[in-house]
Amino acid sequence: MLEAKNISKSYENTKVLKDVSLSIERGKICALIGPSGTGKTTLLKILAFLEQPDSGSVTIDGITYKYPLEKSQKVEAPWPKVTVVFQQLFLWPHLTLLQNITLPLSARGLDDNPPRLQELLKLFDMNHFVYRYPNQASIGQRQRAALVRALLLNPEYLLLDEITSSLDIEQTAIILSQLKKLGSQGIGILTITHLLQFAHEAADKVIFMAGGEIVEEGGPNILLTPKHERLSQFLSVLKTVS
Amino acid sequence: MTVFDILVKYQQAFADGLLVTFQMCLIIWSAGLIIGSLLGILAAKWTKFLGIPTRLIAFVLSGMPMLVFLFWLHYPLQSLLGIVVDPFITAVVTISIINIFSVSEVVRIALRDFPNQYIVAAKVCGISSYHTVLYIQLPIILRQTLPSLLMIQVGMLQATLFASLISVNEIFRVAQQINSVIYKPVEIYTALGILFLAICLPMNGLALWLRKQFTRDYSEQ
Numbered sequence: 001m002l003e004a005k006n007i008s009k010s011y012e013n014t015k016v017l018k019d020v021s022l023s024i025e026r027g028k029i030c031a032l033i034g035p036s037g038t039g040k041t042t043l044l045k046i047l048a049f050l051e052q053p054d055s056g057s058v059t060i061d062g063i064t065y066k067y068p069l070e071k072s073q074k075v076e077a078p079w080p081k082v083t084v085v086f087q088q089l090f091l092w093p094h095l096t097l098l099q100n101i102t103l104p105l106s107a108r109g110l111d112d113n114p115p116r117l118q119e120l121l122k123l124f125d126m127n128h129f130v131y132r133y134p135n136q137a138s139i140g141q142r143q144r145a146a147l148v149r150a151l152l153l154n155p156e157y158l159l160l161d162e163i164t165s166s167l168d169i170e171q172t173a174i175i176l177s178q179l180k181k182l183g184s185q186g187i188g189i190l191t192i193t194h195l196l197q198f199a200h201e202a203a204d205k206v207i208f209m210a211g212g213e214i215v216e217e218g219g220p221n222i223l224l225t226p227k228h229e230r231l232s233q234f235l236s237v238l239k240t241v242s
Numbered sequence: 243m244t245v246f247d248i249l250v251k252y253q254q255a256f257a258d259g260l261l262v263t264f265q266m267c268l269i270i271w272s273a274g275l276i277i278g279s280l281l282g283i284l285a286a287k288w289t290k291f292l293g294i295p296t297r298l299i300a301f302v303l304s305g306m307p308m309l310v311f312l313f314w315l316h317y318p319l320q321s322l323l324g325i326v327v328d329p330f331i332t333a334v335v336t337i338s339i340i341n342i343f344s345v346s347e348v349v350r351i352a353l354r355d356f357p358n359q360y361i362v363a364a365k366v367c368g369i370s371s372y373h374t375v376l377y378i379q380l381p382i383i384l385r386q387t388l389p390s391l392l393m394i395q396v397g398m399l400q401a402t403l404f405a406s407l408i409s410v411n412e413i414f415r416v417a418q419q420i421n422s423v424i425y426k427p428v429e430i431y432t433a434l435g436i437l438f439l440a441i442c443l444p445m446n447g448l449a450l451w452l453r454k455q456f457t458r459d460y461s462e463q
Binding site: 048050079084086094150 | 360364368369370377378381382456
């Protein structure tokens with residue numbers, strides 16, 4: 001289990017996260033929703049061991065890091081057991097999409113052409129553009145490459161930050177069905193999303209954040225019958241927009 | 243007497259002059275690229291201890307004409323110190339200093355501005371720091387800096403001509419000496435121009451091509 005407890009984080013004088021606790025279980029999908037600027041990405045970075053909170057603790061498979069760390073303590077970041085696909089994708093610009101996908105394997109001395117690679121390329125319909133450089137590919141193509149790069153790492157916990165934001169409906173549907181499949185294969189997934197339908201259909205748990213704290217959490221049904229006024233407002237805005 | 247006749251008749255003198263020019267270039271390019279790169283890396287790492295002094299020196303040097311700097315090192319400084327240094331060494335040291343600080347600035351800025359997200363992406367993919375440097379940082383930084391570094395080296399090659407003004411027998415001084423004997427300025431300086439174009443244009447072309455290639459790759463950010 002990947003668990004964060006009582007996480008607080010400030011940037012200068014702005015408190016971004018206020019006593020936030022959540023857990024990601026293997027084989028479960030957790031959807032994190034909320035307005036922009038509410039600390040969702042910061043929380044994701046903390047869970048990915050890319051940032052340290054001011055206080056609180058993060059536990060992964062029984063190993064707990066309590067923050068602030070003691071001077072002698074060092075975080076052994078469990079990458080790529082925990083991996084992230086960011087909204088900005090972070091593809092290396094000097095490599096083709098295929099090289100972006102396979103570099104993490106070859107750099108770690110692993111087979112860079114495993115059967116799963118061809119399977120994923122076919123599934124995401126990538127064979128016709130996989131030799132392009134990131135700047136020659138569309139955002140949707142880059143998003144697929146970033147996701148395949150993460151999936152090939154066989155992570156145990158996959159953290160996704162708005163990865164379907166630039167995809168068309170068909171590609172979004174493929175990715176969402178893949179996420180469901182990954183969940184059923186035992187991968188713990190946390191996804192920041194604005195896709196309410198996906199959150200409702202695929203997620204085992206939905207967490208709504210606003211103002212740096214968790215306002216409401218529960219099963220997907222909280223999206224249909226929200227208890228908190230703030231979540232109701234957010235849902236009505238999203239429904240109006242969509 | 244045609245350009246070809248002059249080149250044939252004075253081939254030994256031209257060859258000697260070219261040899262001196264290439265010797266100078268070899269030292270200036272090596273010093274600039276090796277010491278300048280190291281200085282740039284260290285200046286990016288220790289921004290206060292080395293970064294600020296390096297930037298300050300580069301800034302001062304950028305405001306001083308190379309010729310003034312060369313003459314200052316050749317006459318006033320040596321007179322102040324009461325020493326006489328071979329003009330070849332003075333010229334090489336002067337141009338090397340400028341090359342070193344020019345290169346260090348290019349490298350320092352490239353390292354300072356290296357997009358951190360590429361390192362983050364490598365981290366979350368489980369790529370070690372060593373492999374991140376080898377496969378991601380180094381290739382990107384090389385692509386980013388190579389065109390500028392090539393352009394600077396072309397500039398340094400052209401700057402070696404200033405050495406003739408402090409009596410270094412490099413190619414330009416040889417050309418001047420031959421001209422003073424046969425007085426064929428059009429032919430001699432045309433030949434010299436063609437020679438420099440033959441060396442500098444491909445280097446500049448390569449730099450431009452590299453810049454075009456790598457700007458394309460970099461536009462993703």
